[in-house]
Amino acid sequence: MSDLFEIAVTRIDGSSASMAEYRGQTLLIVNVASECGYTPQYAGLEALYEEFRDRGLVVLGFPCDDFGRQEPGDNAWIDQFCETTFGVTFPMFAKIAIKGPGGHPLFKWLAARKPGILGIEAIKWNFTKFLVDAGGSVVRRYGSMETPEEIRKDVVKLLAN
Numbered sequence: 102m103s104d105l106f107e108i109a110v111t112r113i114d115g116s117s118a119s120m121a122e123y124r125g126q127t128l129l130i131v132n133v134a135s136e137c138g139y140t141p142q143y144a145g146l147e148a149l150y151e152e153f154r155d156r157g158l159v160v161l162g163f164p165c166d167d168f169g170r171q172e173p174g175d176n177a178w179i180d181q182f183c184e185t186t187f188g189v190t191f192p193m194f195a196k197i198a199i200k201g202p203g204g205h206p207l208f209k210w211l212a213a214r215k216p217g218i219l220g221i222e223a224i225k226w227n228f229t230k231f232l233v234d235a236g237g238s239v240v241r242r243y244g245s246m247e248t249p250e251e252i253r254k255d256v257v258k259l260l261a262n
Contacts, residue, residue, distance in 0.1 A: 104237065105207075105210060106121040106124050106237055107119075108206050108207050108210060109206075110163075111194060112194055112195065113164075113176045114176070120207065123159055124237070125235050126157050126159045127153075127158045127232070127235055127256070128232070128233040129158065129160045129161070129230055129232055129233075129249075130207070130231045130233060131160065131161070131163065131228060131229070131231075132164075132197075132208065132228065132229055133162045133163065133165070133227065133228060134164065134165060134168065134227040135164070135171070135174060135179060135182050135183075136171040137168075137171040137172075137226075137227040137228065139228040139245050140171075140227075142249055143162075143183060143187035144187050145249030145250055146249050147160075147188055147189050148249065149252070150190065154191075156260045157235065158256055159191065160191035160192075161191065161193075162183070162189070162191060162194065163194045163196075163205070164176075164195075164196040165227065167198055167200045168226050168227050172227075176196055179193070179196065180193060200224070209222075211242075212224055212242075214239040215231060215239040215240075215241065217242060225244070225245070226244075227245060229243065229244060232252065232255055232259065234262075
């Protein structure tokens with residue numbers, strides 16, 4: 102698949118969607134988990150979304166249980182957890198796999214366009230983040246330890262273009 106906007110996704114409520122819905126918007130795409138040491142980043146992700154959504158930023162959360170079995174809940178539980186614990190209002194999607202042959206095409210596409218350290222495409226842990234410009238190009242990949250607050254400067258710069 103050569104175009105981000107051709108990739109099908111499933112919303113957390115089970116309804117079908119397409120990345121084409123986000124054409125023309127700046128995206129921060131994140132694989133998330135509820136029982137991870139990085140889970141508090143939900144608060145920072147929500148703060149970024151609230152601050153910049155009127156300027157075209159959309160944060161997209163994709164729950165994943167591939168890393169340390171840290172997303173054990175079903176979609177309904179995850180949705181409730183995110184809303185009640187962190188006040189998440191940004192779009193959340195159905196739980197996906199990222200690793201191996203059953204990995205979701207979205208994260209395979211993102212990782213191929215912006216490999217990590219030493220050119221390794223594999224996503225290493227929860228809360229890996231990809232910043233994508235309005236045209237669908239991956240601008241930057243961030244590791245789990247890079248917080249939404251640290252990413253803010255890149256979002257500001259990208260939205261200014």
